[in-house]
Amino acid sequence: MFFLGFSAGLPLLLVFSTLTAWLRDYGVSRTAIGFFAWVGITFSIKVLWAPIIDHLRLPSLIAGLGKRRSWMLVSQLGVALGLVGMASVNPQLALTEVALLALWVAFCSASQDVAIDAYRIEAMDENYQGAMAANYVFGYRVAMLVAGAGALYIADIASWSVAYLSMAALMGIGVITTLMIAEPNHPRVNGEAEELQNMWVERLLGQGQHSRLKEWFIRAVACPFIEFFQRNGRFALVLLIFIGIFRLSDIAMGIMANPFYLDLGFTKTEIAEISKVFGFFCTVLGSFLGGIFVVRYGIARPLILGAVMVACTNLLFAQLALIGPDKTWLALVISADNISGGIANAVLIAYLSSLANKAYTATQYALFSSLMTLPGKFISGFSGIVVDAQGYAQFFIYAALMGLPAILLSIYLWRREKREWVGEEPQPG
Structure with a gap:
């Protein structure tokens, strides 16, 4: 959970405060930087596609990983590719491309959050949830330190492109962790919840097929x-x-x-x-x-x-x-x-x-x-x-x-x- 928390926390600042420092350093106007805050709305609307991640199994080669791990792996690879793309773009010449790539990174990161939360809840019983959450939060905070202070240090010593490429490489921590852990058991809906669901299905759709x-x-x-x-x-x-x-x-x-x-x-x-x-x-x-x-x-x-x-x-x-x-x-x-x-x-x-x-x-x-x-x-x-x-x-x-x-x-x-x-x-x- 520490390493999964690290993988979840790393992209956040790279499309938020670290990104704003990069843009300002390249002379982008504060008005334009302010609008980049809307990239973060992606994290605020993840509930819209959370049920899809919660119920849909991905097909093809990665299906063998299981429902939770396959979504985590696809999301992590998506974040890494998006960061590589951001590292290759100059904000002074292609600000729109930077915004689109940041939006892609935010979408993949929010999807990873949903998958990891579901994994955390299902992987261990209730007695261990406190320990699971504590390690996840600690990993998340360490990742924010790396994506905040670490990226600024690298940008100061080398360049912003090197900083973002380094962060893309660090997403490998999440990928390796996802490949090493076991797929959890997926609990069935309990009786009370199933009764509520059946009642509303019948009320809204009627009886029959x-x-x-x-x-x-x-x-x-x-x-x-x-x-x-x-x-x-x-x-x-x-x-x-x-x-x-x-x-x-x-x-x-x-x-x-x-x-x-x-x-x-x-x-x-x-x-x-x-x-x-x-x-x-x-x-x-x-x-x-x-x-x-x-x-x-x-x-x-x-x-x-x-x-x-x-x-x-x-x-x-x-x-x-x-x-x-x-x-x-x-x-x-x-x-x-x-x-x-x-x-x-x-x-x-x-x-x-x-x-x-x-x-x-x-x-x-x-x-x-x-x-x-x-x-x-x-x-x-x-x-x-x-x-x-x-x-x-x-x-x-x-x-x-x-x-x-x-x-x-x-x-x-x-x-x-x-x-x-x-x-x-x-x-x-």
Whole structure:
């Protein structure tokens, strides 16, 4: 799981913050760089094709690997080929080709995420899922360090083409791992879930013979969403809105981080050392603290803390924009940003896991994780326009204000949970 986590985490920054540093280094406008954030929407809509990966077996030679491993292998090879293509293109001469290749890498990477999540859930029983997830996350974070700091170091010493070719070669770690592991057993749908599926197939298609495609769509795609809304009622809409806006402030500013550092006057090596390496350990610390807070205080109150911290750190970025290239201030801002992001992300993952029905864990979790990033990715596409028009300081203030709805909804969820807990308490006498 560590090596599969590494394979899953490596492509993310190569089509996000590392890519923006490359584009800015080649003189691409901030407005154009902002639109590249929409490449990340691919990760936010993977739920659309997750049921296909979950149920469809690939044909031909790789079919012998099994359903999970074959999808993982195809996705990993697709990522590697896309990175090789990006390494061979000059953004100054062919920006559209860079965007299309980045989109391809993001699509293959998101597909790999779906396949690995399904493998992780099926490969081991519930008692080992915590260890599986922990190793996966650790590998993912190490890969982000390599794709962030590592790629910047290589680009500074050699070139961006060499950096991306090196990252393509490192995808071989995932390929080798996929070829070495065993295909897991695929559990059958449990009785409760099957009963729900049969009811909706009969209700929507009637009795008798049905189109296999229509029946598959209802069972694999529609029923996980139907179950979620049946279980939560109208409150399901509040939950989905909350999931969509919780990381809005954080994601909206992320696309402009590396261009911001470069425009302030920091070198790529300084960015790698402070933002990536130092930031990596701060993120790990934040994730560790988030886990402790959930165990000690439950989920609701740490959600409020995470939402407040993420919004406030954007104000520190605004202050850094006014101060200039001060490495001490950069370290302070990075530590605050990564610790708060680590806390918020760890608590949110715990919250999303608590919302998923185990009968539909893969599809419902894909829905939550997709929705978690979609609004932020869309809005961040306009970030370059705001920076060009009003400057970095004003942009980061706007990003901080975007965090206010998440803070208010976090407080609402905490108060609602508190009312439900009081209502369940036995009354005296």
